[in-house]
Amino acid sequence: MNPSVPPSTAEYGGDEVSAIVLDPGFSTTRAGFAGEDTPKSLIPTYYGKYSSDGQESFVFGDDIFVTPRPGLSIHNPMGRDGIVEDWDMAEKVWEYAFTSRLTGPKPGNPLQNGLNDVPEGELSTEMEGVETEEKLLSDSPLLMSEPGWNPTKAREKTIEIAMEKWGTPAFYLARNGVLAAFAAGKASALVIDIGASNISVTPVHDGMILKRGVQHSPLGGDYVSSQIRALFKSNTPQPISITPHYLISSKTAVDAGQPPQAKYRTFTPERAPDASYRTLLEERTLSEFKECVVQVWPGPNKLSAAGPNGVSNEELAKSNPGRPFEFPDGYNQVFGVDRYRVVESLFDAKAAIPDPESVFPAPTPAQTVPELIKNALNGVDVDIRPHLLANVVVTGASSLLYGFTDRLNQELMQMFPGPRVRISAPGNTAERKFGSWIGGSILASLGTFHQMWISKKEFDEHGPNIVEKRCK
């Protein structure tokens, strides 16, 4: 078989209709053409808002990280539970996701684009009857994803935006758990999605979620960040403060544990961006910290438990060599057992580092990953539980925490010693990060999926409630 020749469509049942797949998340929004292996457009869901010349302006995409405009504040249209809160802004962010890279901005109404401004009262009569406005997505079907607990109202609102604002000829709303399972090549699976704001466990059977088994809790990547902040606050000898890059004009190297020697940039109060901007950039440093330092205790038991030969796991963890990390201001330190502690509360609620200032309340035992899995399995029929356990799909960017799947495997084996537990977690980071997008890309390029689309005509006939009937 020649690898340079793509497989014929008959082989994989593909039939491309140039559909666009949009996978909105709390942290990032992914968009791309169906049939490709990674989303072409990856933008943060956060957007910046500032006022210039008395007018409100927005910054989308990666640009929000770049310029500390005066008064720039950062917002997120999504709620912490993964459900859209600000529909107007969500629409704008999503629009940006596909117009910036995929479709390009469509020519708007020539009357409004500023080129044809005419003085008041001189509006030419010929232009009035002409229907000029072309919708953004008029020639691409759109597949969107949603969390398994999305309420009906949000689903209806989504299809309304797609059909009425963007004018897509066909639309479908799929659960991201199902899509992640498809990306792993499974129609039935137990999908464990570790996202930024949420972790969710979704049992999928024959390509449909089992609603009674869907579990989610807020212990996602942002929670880990808050734990890291708590750790920094309680750090000895002195608490660590995170100074983002934009506040530093120069720095000199210092030894580990020594106070930083850096020149800071200062902004006058009227030039300074909003505090949320600083938080956003601090989060970037923290995600770098998560990628480089943080490690999940691989098991077999909890970090606080005693090991097999009497030595407590914490002692064992201490004996592992530490990992150094340098902050943007030059401060650097080696992190030993602490790097295990910040994620331990994903598995063991008691191990959470207390932080009264955090937005996250202390986790309850029911919010930890093992408990979520247990509850999810208890919510489905007993006959398919062993099958689900043999097809555990791990997805979401926060699942890339070092050693996460090992620990998960250990926990599952301890909880269910009888049935065979098999975790399927792609080693490729892109496949793990964009699991649900890739599943959507596969689904939307299948020839057999054509009959599933909700067409514009159907939407006009039945109204937005059709999404409940068709996207089951």
Added chain:
Amino acid sequence: MAAADVRDMLDLPAEGQPRPHKKQKVVEKRPEGITRELFALLGERAPPIAINENRYKGRPKWMSKLRVRPWRMTPFVNGARSDGLVLRHWQRQHEPAKVPALEGSEMEIEKKEETADTASAETPQQDSMFSKYNVKARVPNRYTDEEYNRHLKSDDWTRQETDYLMDLVEEYDLRWVIIADRYDYQPHPVDTETNANALVPAKRYRTMEQMKARYYFIAASMLALEHPPSEMSEAEFELHEKMLKFDADRERSRKELAALQLNRTADEVREESILLEELKRITANEQDFITERRELYSRLEVPISVGNTTMYQSSQGLSQLLQTLLQADKSKKRRSILGPEAGAAPSPASQTPAPNAPSSTRDSRADTPNAAPAAPTNKKAAAAAAAAAANKEAQQSIRTLTPAEEAKYGVQHHDRLAPGVQFRSDRAQKLTQAKSNVQTQKLAAALAELEVPLRLVMPTERVCKEFEKLIHSVNLLLEARKVAEKVESEIRVLEAAKEERERKVKEAQEKDKPEVKSEQEDQPLPAVEATDGVENIDDAAEGGESGEKTGEVERTSHKRSASVLSNTSDKSTKRQRK
């Protein structure tokens, strides 16, 4: 670069004269595409080489004649959709049947194509090839009101809820896991808003088993209504039976068990796996034991080879055998690998020191004279030395055992060994088999009386000996009884004869008849002949007892048949005794 240059570079001594082969080599055909110098470097017997021409290949000629086939974005509809949604995908344009020869006509055809394209773009006639995959699960026909009221009424299920269930089943194509997950029946969906204060019956939680039971009942009933069971096809009838036999309680208990099985603790799982392992081991052992035993028995049944070995018993014969073996060996091995002296030296006897070990008594004695002189010539001196050392050690270690030790180690001395392998138990078994059936039965009866099993449980040497003794004494006993019976019967016969004689004397005194006399002469004859067979003694005794004098002669002439009948006659005598 010629070979001489390479030599020069590598400081190899140049060859004295130009090689005479060189010209010949040139004559050897040089493959195309390889330079002469390169070919000269390859020496004799060059491996086959693929020659890659460093040249742009281009397209095959026939390809340039083809036209690029155009792809078009074509609209299509999927037959599985009811709303006629038109989607567009790229598709290869259909080629005209033959390639036009003239340029002018090509232009025309292109124009035609274009018009065809525009036509097809407006009316998408083409149906998607995937619509055929739109299959639905077969669900039973819907009941009418009348049918429902007559056949399908249930106390547990309202009509509305049944409808809801049937809708759900159809919607989810009988995927029960999903149906049970999505089942959410509101008893009064219309009324909830109008009278929210009214008492709404508590929402009932339906288990999957309840739903299945209801659905199968309805499906089976509908099937039966459509075709009465007598008219159903086989598949239909089977389905009907299966659906009727659905037992919700059993299913529920099965699921409970499955949940238990799923939620076992680690210890239980470990224990189970250990037990399973043990079971596997036991069955495997049993299997092994059986096969081994079978093999042993089959080996015993193989006839002992009776080939003539006399020609190998002399040293001459043995050396001849060795020579033939070596010849066979040599022809197999290549001479180049084996050295000249190595080819002759190794003899099977000297290479394998095993027969030298004293454990096998008879063979080693025959072999040692051969092996000892062969050892020094052996190339593998180390092996030979080791063998010799082992020999010495073995000789030193030979010591006489005391009788107690012999018994302890189970050493036995045989005067004469029977050829082949046999079981000790078999030998013991043979003892219980007498020449005749009757004797065997008697032996068995005696053993049974003594509560000794016929087949020994633990046939050790001592037990076998004891058994032998026992059998011997039983035989003696039987013999003695036989003799005793014989004597007894003889006494009886003689007494009877005596009586007869006395009576005859009396009669003779009265009548004096000659016929009786002949009978009298016949009488002792059976008694004498009966001595060689056990049965005949019995017979004789019988004869003596009952005084059947007339059949006696006949019986002696048919010994075999008499012996068969002896059992029954035995019984009859016993009865008589009683």
